[in-house]
Amino acid sequence: MTESAEPTTTYEQAREELADVVRRLEAGGLTLEESLALWERGEELAKLCQHWLDRARERLAAAAPGDDAGRE
Amino acid sequence: MRTVARKIADWIGRLGEVWVEGQVAQLSRRGGAATVFLTLRDPAADLSVPVTCHRDVAERPGLELTEGARVIVRARPDYYVARGSFSLRATEIRAVGLGELLARIERIRQLLAAEGLFDAVRKRPLPFAPAVVGVITGRDSAAERDVLVTARRRWPAVKFEMFNCAVQGPQAAANVIDGLRRLDADPDVEVIVIARGGGSVEDLLPFSDEGLVRAIAATRTPVVTAVGHETDTTLVDHVADVRAATPTDAAHRIVPEIGEQRRLVDGLRSRARHLLTGRLEQQERWLDSMRTRPVLASPDRLLHGREEDVLALRTRARRTLVHRVEGAERDVEHARARVAALSPAATLERGYAVVQRADGSLVRDPAEVADGELLRVRVAGGRLPVRVDRAADPTPPTQEDA
Numbered sequence: 161m162t163e164s165a166e167p168t169t170t171y172e173q174a175r176e177e178l179a180d181v182v183r184r185l186e187a188g189g190l191t192l193e194e195s196l197a198l199w200e201r202g203e204e205l206a207k208l209c210q211h212w213l214d215r216a217r218e219r220l221a222a223a224a225p226g227d228d229a230g231r232e
Numbered sequence: 233m234r235t236v237a238r239k240i241a242d243w244i245g246r247l248g249e250v251w252v253e254g255q256v257a258q259l260s261r262r263g264g265a266a267t268v269f270l271t272l273r274d275p276a277a278d279l280s281v282p283v284t285c286h287r288d289v290a291e292r293p294g295l296e297l298t299e300g301a302r303v304i305v306r307a308r309p310d311y312y313v314a315r316g317s318f319s320l321r322a323t324e325i326r327a328v329g330l331g332e333l334l335a336r337i338e339r340i341r342q343l344l345a346a347e348g349l350f351d352a353v354r355k356r357p358l359p360f361a362p363a364v365v366g367v368i369t370g371r372d373s374a375a376e377r378d379v380l381v382t383a384r385r386r387w388p389a390v391k392f393e394m395f396n397c398a399v400q401g402p403q404a405a406a407n408v409i410d411g412l413r414r415l416d417a418d419p420d421v422e423v424i425v426i427a428r429g430g431g432s433v434e435d436l437l438p439f440s441d442e443g444l445v446r447a448i449a450a451t452r453t454p455v456v457t458a459v460g461h462e463t464d465t466t467l468v469d470h471v472a473d474v475r476a477a478t479p480t481d482a483a484h485r486i487v488p489e490i491g492e493q494r495r496l497v498d499g500l501r502s503r504a505r506h507l508l509t510g511r512l513e514q515q516e517r518w519l520d521s522m523r524t525r526p527v528l529a530s531p532d533r534l535l536h537g538r539e540e541d542v543l544a545l546r547t548r549a550r551r552t553l554v555h556r557v558e559g560a561e562r563d564v565e566h567a568r569a570r571v572a573a574l575s576p577a578a579t580l581e582r583g584y585a586v587v588q589r590a591d592g593s594l595v596r597d598p599a600e601v602a603d604g605e606l607l608r609v610r611v612a613g614g615r616l617p618v619r620v621d622r623a624a625d626p627t628p629p630t631q632e633d634a
Contacts, residue, residue: 186527192534221507
């Protein structure tokens with residue numbers, strides 16, 4: 161993720177669009193230019209999803225450090 | 233002696249009728265005797281008075297006169313001159329036994345139930361963990377200790393607003409009502425407990441007082457009662473929002489157990505955490521599966537396939553072109569051979585001739601031409617104009633040359 165500002169797309173939106181991109185790529189029947197543009201969009205969306213998931217993990221880890229200590 | 237005894241008898245005889253209440257300590261009823269002797273003891277003070285009455289008074293239907301029974305007696309003080317003994321001469325005895333007390337309570341219960349004071353819809357829920365609990369108990373009573381100790385052990389943060397008062401005797405109901413009003417008026421008090429240990433039906437009588445029952449029904453604050461043992465039921469138990477079996481039980485009802493709550497919260501927390509972690513991992517797996525799909529993982533395949541396509545098309549195009557050229561060449565060759573085969577030149581070369589009329593049509597039958605007509609003969613070497621002259625030929629015309 162190159163931008164530091166919060167993306168406006170939610171995880172669910174990004175996920176849904178990514179699934180759609182992959183489906184269209186797999187279905188084929190596109191021009192080279194179209195499939196390249198779709199692939200680039202797919203990469204972007206995958207990064208966005210990853211960003212959200214990474215952030216979720218960070219928040220989960222930060223939420224209850226005492227809980228983890230108690231469990232050890 | 234006589235004079236003194238009579239004067240005492242006169243003086244006592246002038247005393248009026250009284251109502252007294254007491255407990256039958258002794259009872260002697262002899263077979264045919266017209267008079268029944270009993271000893272009446274004061275329920276509180278240590279004193280007793282002999283009572284006499286006619287058998288009819290003692291054996292009135294509905295009256296169960298036994299030792300230990302609580303009775304109300306209408307009597308006149310009497311001095312028996314012959315023995316010099318004092319007694320109360322009873323003209324009426326009424327039982328205030330358990331039966332009558334319970335019957336009175338039952339009548340009040342029915343009355344209040346008919347008014348709907350005990351309806352389940354009136355019951356208010358207790359606050360989950362009240363900050364301040366109002367407690368009405370006897371000072372330093374076991375009930376007070378049970379409530380305070382148990383509640384503090386379960387929920388150390390709980391605070392109490394105490395109201396100590398008489399919890400038995402004639403003032404008890406009024407005292408409890410007073411406490412109830414005061415605690416109800418305190419905005420900090422979130423729940424009120426009325427607690428009292430076990431006792432006889434008479435001891436618990438104030439807790440079936442109609443005024444107290446109505447006062448509880450009128451409070452804004454939820455009320456928990458713990459009066460007597462589990463088996464004792466007083467009217468306040470019916471009207472209370474929660475009826476606890478004992479003061480200890482009341483403490484259980486008003487505050488949650490802190491350890492239990494901690495475990496509950498911990499359990500919920502860890503469940504939530506697991507759930508969230510699980511979902512996160514599921515999403516991460518999904519994302520991985522998307523990213524490893526060939527269409528995303530190796531974008532060069534996009535070009536790869538297409539390059540092959542281009543190559544294949546190019547090859548096909550070339551092959552097709554070569555085929556075409558070769559085919560065309562073969563066609564030309566064939567055509568040339570056929571042209572050569574079909575040409576009359578070779579036939580002419582062998583000595584044959586083609587005869588044409590003036591309009592160019594070929595002559596196939598001698599009958600087609602007239603005598604003297606001009607024809608053209610074509611041989612390998614060239615053209616030759618000729619004129620038909622049948623007379624010049626002696627042989628008759630035949631078909632053999634055709």
